[in-house]
Amino acid sequence: xxxxxxxxxxxxxxxxxxxxxxxxxxxxxxxxxxxxxxxxxxxxxxxxxxxxxxxxxxxxxxxxxxxxxxxxxxxxxxxxxxxxxxxxxxxxxxxxxxxxxxxxxxxxxxxxxxxxxxxxxxxxxxxxxxxxxxxxxxxxxxxxxxxxxxxxxxxxxxxxxxxxxxxxxxxxxxxxxxxxxxxxxxxxxxxxxxxxxxxxxxxxxxxxxxxxxxxxxxxxxxxxxxxxxxxxxxxxxxxxxxxxxxxxxxxxxxxxxxxxxxxxxxxxxxxxxxxxxxxxxxxxxxxxxxxxxxxxxxxxxxxxxxxxxxxxxxxxxxxxxxxxxxxxxxxxxxxxxxxxxxxxxxxxxxxxxxxxxxxxxx
Amino acid sequence: xxxxxxxxxxxxxxxxxxxxxxxxxxxxxxxxxxxxxxxxxxxxxxxxxxxxxxxxxxxxxxxxxxxxxxxxxxxxxxxxxxxxxxxxxxxxxxxxxxxxxxxxxxxxxxxxxxxxxxxxxxxxxxxxxxxxxxxxxxxxxxxxxxxxxxxxxxxxxxxxxxxxxxxxxxxxxx
Amino acid sequence: xxxxxxxxxxxxxxxxxxxxxxxxxxxxxxxxxxxxxxxxxxxxxxxxxxxxxxxxxxxxxxxxxxxxxxxxxxxxxxxxxxxxxxxxxxxxxxxxxxxxxxxxxxxxxxxxx
Ligand code: SF4
Numbered sequence: 089x090x091x092x093x094x095x096x097x098x099x100x101x102x103x104x105x106x107x108x109x110x111x112x113x114x115x116x117x118x119x120x121x122x123x124x125x126x127x128x129x130x131x132x133x134x135x136x137x138x139x140x141x142x143x144x145x146x147x148x149x150x151x152x153x154x155x156x157x158x159x160x161x162x163x164x165x166x167x168x169x170x171x172x173x174x175x176x177x178x179x180x181x182x183x184x185x186x187x188x189x190x191x192x193x194x195x196x197x198x199x200x201x202x203x204x205x206x207x208x209x210x211x212x213x214x215x216x217x218x219x220x221x222x223x224x225x226x227x228x229x230x231x232x233x234x235x236x237x238x239x240x241x242x243x244x245x246x247x248x249x250x251x252x253x254x255x256x257x258x259x260x261x262x263x264x265x266x267x268x269x270x271x272x273x274x275x276x277x278x279x280x281x282x283x284x285x286x287x288x289x290x291x292x293x294x295x296x297x298x299x300x301x302x303x304x305x306x307x308x309x310x311x312x313x314x315x316x317x318x319x320x321x322x323x324x325x326x327x328x329x330x331x332x333x334x335x336x337x338x339x340x341x342x343x344x345x346x347x348x349x350x351x352x353x354x355x356x357x358x359x360x361x362x363x364x365x366x367x368x369x370x371x372x373x374x375x376x377x378x379x380x381x382x383x384x385x386x387x388x389x390x391x392x393x394x395x396x397x398x399x400x401x402x403x404x405x406x407x408x409x410x411x412x413x414x415x416x417x418x419x420x421x422x423x424x425x426x427x428x429x430x431x432x433x434x435x436x437x438x439x440x441x442x443x444x445x446x447x448x449x450x
Numbered sequence: 451x452x453x454x455x456x457x458x459x460x461x462x463x464x465x466x467x468x469x470x471x472x473x474x475x476x477x478x479x480x481x482x483x484x485x486x487x488x489x490x491x492x493x494x495x496x497x498x499x500x501x502x503x504x505x506x507x508x509x510x511x512x513x514x515x516x517x518x519x520x521x522x523x524x525x526x527x528x529x530x531x532x533x534x535x536x537x538x539x540x541x542x543x544x545x546x547x548x549x550x551x552x553x554x555x556x557x558x559x560x561x562x563x564x565x566x567x568x569x570x571x572x573x574x575x576x577x578x579x580x581x582x583x584x585x586x587x588x589x590x591x592x593x594x595x596x597x598x599x600x601x602x603x604x605x606x607x608x609x610x611x612x613x614x615x616x617x618x619x620x621x622x623x624x
Numbered sequence: 625x626x627x628x629x630x631x632x633x634x635x636x637x638x639x640x641x642x643x644x645x646x647x648x649x650x651x652x653x654x655x656x657x658x659x660x661x662x663x664x665x666x667x668x669x670x671x672x673x674x675x676x677x678x679x680x681x682x683x684x685x686x687x688x689x690x691x692x693x694x695x696x697x698x699x700x701x702x703x704x705x706x707x708x709x710x711x712x713x714x715x716x717x718x719x720x721x722x723x724x725x726x727x728x729x730x731x732x733x734x735x736x737x
Contacts, residue, residue: 100522101497105475106467107515127723128514129469132548134710135732140547152544155473155569199476218483225480236473236569301649301699312671314649319675384625384677386669395651395667412652412667420699446471449723513725549732550724 091115095431097438098125104438105203106445114431122426126419130449134409142404143169143379144243153411154447155236156199159185159192160389161411161447162241167323167387168396169243172379180369181245186324187362188231188240190355191258195224196390197305197348200442201276204345207435208285213275220268223261230254245372255363262356269352276345286342290437292425293339302421304392304414306441309347310339316388323385329361330354341440378402389414391442413447460492461586463579464502464526468519468555469545470509473569474536478506486572488579499525504582506575510538510545511552523559529589531582534561535575537568544568625677632682632691639666639680640696647671648678653703655711657735658683662713664690684713692716 098109107128113121133153137146150165151158163185170177202217225235231254232238240246276282292302297310307314317326318333334350336343379400387394392414399407422441429437467475481488482495496502499522511519523532534555537543542553555561562585565578597619604611630638643650651667666680684690692715694701704715705722712734724732 100466100499100518105479106472107469107518128518129467129509129512130514130550130723131469131510131512131545132550132732133545136545136548138735149544152471152473152538152568155471155476158471158473199479215484218480219485222480222483222485234569235571236477237471298645298649299698301645301651301697303649314671316675319670319673321674382625384667384679386675386677393651393669395669397652397654397665397667399656408654408656410652410654416702417649417651417699419702444472446469 092120097434106443108438108443108445110426110434110438112426112431112434117430117432119426119429119431119434122423124419124423126415126443126445127449129446133450134411137409138406143400143406146406146409147242148239150411151237151239153450154413154444156196156444157192157389157391157394157447158236159188159238159240160387160394162239163189164385164387164389164394164396165398165409166241166243168383168385168398169379171383171385172381172398172400173243173375173377175244175373175375175377177245177373178369178371179367181371181373182324183329183362183366184246184248184250184371185241186326186329187250187359188228188238190358190362191224191228191231192238193355193390194352195221195228196442197352198224200439201272201345201348203439203442204286204341204436205276205282207439208282210279210282213279213282216275217272220265220272223265227258227261230257242372244375245370247371249371250363250366255366259360259363262359266356269349269356273346273349276342276349283342285433285436286345286440287340288338289341289433290425290429290440291338291340292421294337296424297339297421300421300424301417303417304389304442305344305347305351306392306418306421308333308335309343311335311337314393316386316393320386324387326358329358329365331358341436344440378404379406391415391444391447392417411447411450413444413450415441415444415448418443419448460494461503461583462494462496462501463488463504463506464496464499464522465506465508466519466522468507468509468515468539469512469551470536470538471569474508474539477570477572477575478508478535481572481575486576488576491579491583493579499523500527502526503530503586504579505530505532506535506579507532507555508535508539510542510548511555511558513550513552516552516558519555520558529586529593531562531586531589532559533563533565533575533578533582535565535578536570537566540564540566625679627679627681630680630682632684632688635680635682636691636693636696639693642678642680643668643696650697650700650703651677653700653707655707655713660686662686662711664707664713666693686712687714689714689716692718 109125111123150161198221202214205213294311297312385396395412397410401407545551563578648668654665656663668678709723
């Protein structure tokens with residue numbers, strides 16, 4: 089047995105966007121054990137949502153749980169509140185919510201990919217991916233009015249209509265983005281230098297993913313068919329707009345990259361279908377009711393399954409709100425997938441999980 | 451060229467998230483990317499506090515990250531500039547009053563530039579950084595000013611009293 | 625949502641009988657105050673379409689120790705550690721301090737202290 093060393097990574101580190109602390113126990117450069125401390129950014133949003141804010145304001149507060157997938161949070165909260173109010177929202181609002189969620193997925197996946205490239209030491213690819221990503225931010229700004237923190241979903245519907253010129257602009261920009269995406273797929277798939285850092289690194293098998301209840305692209309790269317868009321249809325009609333499940337079998341960093349890139353193709357198709365078949369109608373359903381009873385909602389955020397539980401008590405303020413973010417489910421899998429890898433690969437593996445700690449900690 | 455010239459031409463930035471929602475962090479990342487390209491001011495994102503000149507902080511300070519924030523600030527060499535990015539780093543924003551938040555980084559470390567917005571736009575961040583550059587230059591000048599004792603010794607009761615000679619620069623020493 | 629009532633004694637047996645990693649995945653644990661008692665909930669969701677969310681719940685007193693399901697559901701330790709800190713309930717073999725600092729006030733989410 090060799091000598092064991094403990095190497096800490098975090099809370100502030102160049103390869104981390106957020107405060108996150110890993111303690112690796114290594115033996116001859118191999119990681120044999122990992123401890124994670126993921127609660128640096130715990131703020132207490134759940135408590136504020138049930139004391140300080142009224143239930144209509146909460147949808148803006150939960151958007152601030154996470155800046156990358158704020159639309160998923162606001163939509164999931166709006167849906168759970170609508171369930172408590174027994175409210176049926178217009179079909180057009182559902183379509184617009186799906187549109188923004190998919191645009192958000194494109195920008196989030198590209199951000200994660202660029203981050204993997206940077207942490208693997210491929211700075212030029214980071215710049216290239218970030219450059220191609222910029223179109224999705226501009227489209228989001230055109231649709232919702234802000235680059236991040238869209239505040240697009242509210243209880244009962246959405247805040248803005250899709251203007252026809254913006255719709256045309258989206259289709260146009262997607263068309264110019266397609267060849268760029270093909271180029272990115274070519275690089276991430278075939279680049280030899282990148283494959284040294286990504287292929288066969290950070291492997292999580294299907295069996296482990298199942299045992300550890302992993303969700304999102306992390307699980308789909310291991311071959312586990314888990315995607316909320318495939319499982320529920322009562323709230324948002326995903327199948328109607330052309331959703332398709334994407335899985336891989338390898339379960340390593342490279343497979344996760346490819347899953348994200350191929351999901352962007354699906355997102356683009358969904359967006360095109362939504363714009364071409366956007367139904368007419370109102371944007372919001374008004375109501376004077378108060379939330380009552382218990383309800384749960386699941387929604388596919390860019391990182392996986394988002395779960396909301398809410399309980400109302402017929403007043404303006406909710407009784408209990410529970411948020412389960414995708415990364416929360418992945419923590420156990422994240423710690424596991426480090427085992428047996430070189431310490432030098434750790435930054436790329438961390439980036440490939442796409443961890444969102446402000447979601448996890450709330 | 452000497453060190454001061456390099457510092458003016460190429461300030462290095464350090465980024466720390468003290469509990470924000472990632473929104474402002476990805477905008478800082480977008481600043482580094484080709485469209486906004488903060489590198490044309492010579493800036494590089496670094497991970498080491500000991501090599502950096504500008505500290506970009508986002509997020510209301512949570513209880514677990516406040517010691518890290520102060521530690522990072524203390525490790526940075528003089529002269530240094532702190533930019534608070536976003537509404538929640540400046541005042542606490544939407545998180546103000548939540549049980550695990552302190553609300554605003556200026557309660558812990560001195561802040562030079564406040565950038566508003568939830569989330570901030572890359573243009574605003576660049577604007578803030580350019581202002582920070584001016585402040586950095588001023589701080590560098592102040593630092594390079596030679597220390598001179600201008601008071602003369604006083605004649606008191608047939609003796610020279612030199613006890614108050616260094617009174618003017620005492621604040622610099624503490 | 626399918627709600628199944630259970631008790632603290634039968635909890636481990638019920639969940640072991642129900643949980644099949646190939647069919648469901650464990651999502652999260654939650655606790656709600658119901659008057660003097662606490663309602664502790666365990667959420668599971670199916671992989672298949674159409675998907676059913678299953679919730680096991682048990683009513684406990686505030687001082688009771690909740691049995692841990694870490695060995696049945698391997699990823700449950702995160703949820704248990706979080707609930708111990710936020711709702712101030714006792715879970716078998718789980719220490720405080722995962723979420724909050726050691727000097728925190730127990731159970732910030734509780735309405736009735
Ligand atoms: S200011 Fe707003 S967008 Fe920026 S970190 Fe704070 S909550 Fe997020």
